[in-house]
Amino acid sequence: MNLVTFTANGHSYWGAAVDGGVLALSDDFPQWATLRNVIAAGAVAEVLEAARGRQPSHADGTYTLQIPVPDPGKIICVGVNFPDRNAEYKDGQVAPANMSLFPRFAGSFTGHGSPLIRPPESEQLDYEGEIAIVIGKAGRRIPQEEALSHIAGLTLCNEGTIRDWTRHAKFNVTQGKNWHASGAMGPWLVPFTDPAQILDIGLVTRVNGEVRQQDRTSRMLFPVARQIAYISTFTQLEPGDIIVTGTPTGAGARFDPPIWLRPGDIVEIEAEGIGMLRNGVADE
Secondary structure (H helix, E strand, O other): OEEEEEEEOOEEEEEEEEOOEEEEOOOOOOOOOOHHHHHHOOOHHHHHHHHOOOOOOEEOOOOEEOOOOOOOOOEEEEEOOOHHHHHOOOOOOOOOOOOEEEEOOHHHEEOOOOOEEEOOOOOOEEOOEEEEEEEOOOEOOOOHHHHHHHEEEEEEEEOOEEHHHHHOOOOOOHHHHOOOOOEEEEEEEEEOOOOHHHHOOEEEEEEOOEEEEEEEHHHOOOOHHHHHHHHHHHOOEOOOOEEEOOOOOOOHHHOOOOOOOOOOOEEEEEEOOOEEEEEEEEEO
16 A cells, blocks of 8 residues: 545645545544655554555545655755666766766656646756655665665656756756656655565656666666665755656657657656556646
8 A cells, every 4th residue: 555645625635545546644643744744753554554444535536646745855866877878978987986966846746647847948848767765764874784774665756857958057957857847756655665675676668658768776876775875974864855766768868859748748657566657748
């Protein structure tokens, strides 16, 4: 059973995905306003137990999914984290010595089923399929061998990018990575209980049914445990923080000529054991 954040009839709820819809649990636990609070309290197992055997409070078609943790303290994204992705840069380096990082804001993501938004300032809306981890236990300078114990759950991310805006400055991609609703996250938060959930799982991106990206997490240049250890060296990781772990080769910018997303396109990000994140595309 997985955790969700959703809206219905103008109200926001958190709860669990169940057969036929979603079950709102936020009214049962008023002490926790969002899933971030549930995670910080170490109460994921408790709320899932409360959902066991219950019917949906909201049937499919009557609610809208939001990003699972709507109020993360930090979203940190890892760039250039697969071998073929590194080769795209043609700089002769087998692998960088340290990982590339940049921040994203929660408002730059929308939920499963909602469209990615292409702004009027650029037609270069691109996709990047990734797995995201949500931190469950705070830590600073976390040893790599202990890092996976700090994960609360997994979700999927389309780290949508406005490509020409990533090149507005010499070393800075932040402005191209933070357009409102240009990316997506979801559909839910899968509780993390076993390292096998992240060590070697397949990740695929499809656009209009065509496979564009495909790789396995075991091929990451910087595995998830190393990401947590490295990032926690310079910043305290807190419950509800999100690390977006890197995308394989095959984004639209890498085609000749580039293939940008257009209104009406359907983008699907799928990973073994996590599920599928599906979004259309619309103009702002």
